Amino acid sequence: MTVSQPKMKKIKPGESPNAFTGTSDRNQLNPIFARAGEATDFPMDRMPDQESLAETAYQIVHDEAMLDGNARLNLATFVSTWMDPHAAKLYSETADKNMIDKDEYPQTAAIETRCWVMLASLWNAPDAKKAIGTSTIGSSEACMLGGLALKRRWQLARKAAGKSTDKPNLVLSSAVQVCWEKFCNYWDVEARYVPISDDHKVLDGFELEKYVDENTIGVVAIMGVTYTGMYEPVAQIAAALDKIEADTGLDVKIHVDGASGGMIAPFLQPDLDWDFRVERVVSISTSAHKYGLVYPGLGWVVWRTVGDLPSDLVFDVTYLGGHMPTFALNFSRPGAQVLLQYYLFLRLGWDGYYKVQKTSQDVAVFLSSEIAKMPAFELWNDGTDIPVFAWQLKPGHTDKWNLYHLSERLRLKGWLVPAYPMPDNLSNITVQRVVVRNGLSRNLAESLIEDIKEAVEYLDRLESPMPTEGLKASFTH
């Protein structure tokens, strides 16, 4: 079906185009939702045959985007949903910048370097100037790069020793984010998952020697496990690896996946040893678009020293007649987010980041303490690591409903509070999780508690069990 546009009104000689109507364009006279194109259907499976008015196309896309949820009420995502108006202005001014084009945008390239040097120093690199880092499209790319560096370092050492490089493995918790499953799948590395359990809720070094061998390229430690928000004790994992080295001679390094915790711990737990203060940590990644507070998509990865990033992974791009090293999966990608990150570093500084993160944590702890008071629930953790916590239904509380039903009830009020099973070996446990981000005010949090109480009262009053057909785990990332 083709979309026909009304013809322009003919203007007679001598007639002012603006006479009477204020415009010569008949399309613009149409009431907006009755306009051709707006009032008819655009095909969805192929490109429309003809052009349409910018206003019409805009309105259609704008309206369709309206059907997405209200991002501020989405307590499932870690990703920034609010930045201040100056950031919005900067974003629209710099949306055309391409991060890879260091010739055209040398200043953006210089700012990128300043940002990761700041991060290297925030993460206590022994000498930030001797560290090396890069921006990425998010933590996933940053983790891939961290993993690739571990793999190449291991390959080079094995080859030098005349040993096989056929069977690399990576040791990680069963509660890793999916990007690590991808890494292992895409780059042919065996994933050795250490299952979480009631006694070991996170990877903590327990029985690590059963997983690590001469083919282990590294161990991943997560600062802020996606499922629950808990920190893995990096120093304790490193101590277990020290013991393994003393016993076997194997020197296995750690990549810290600090997707969210990398921008929380430096401010809220400055005395916690998780970063480059732990000698075994060779690289750290974070999502700038999570607690780095930038719009998606931006991530960072930093290596302790230039020597920790095998040089044969690094490509040279020419840069104002000189050379600029790059290590990335993408070629072209947006540069604007890097400028937004720099804006926030300048705008907030350490104190500002502290205040923002502390406020989120205060709200998280308020919410978790209120939920802990409700007889239906049992907390999994309380939001004192990153401002994220999860809870489960108290065993024996009810046989009429589960957390998926509660999630659905809350959806009626606009809240997105996901429920999902825990990973192995606790996949029989269902939890529900709240991620508190900048923008979830104490006021909104109080409303959420009221809505949870009301939903629980409703569900508890049921005379027969809710149907369990069609319930599904929600998106948790």
Ligand SMILES: *Cc1c(COP(=O)(O)O)cnc(C)c1O
């Ligand atoms: C979100 C997350 C990732 C993936 O980050 P993206 O920036 O979304 O690519 C990786 N690891 C952890 C622990 C995460 O929470």
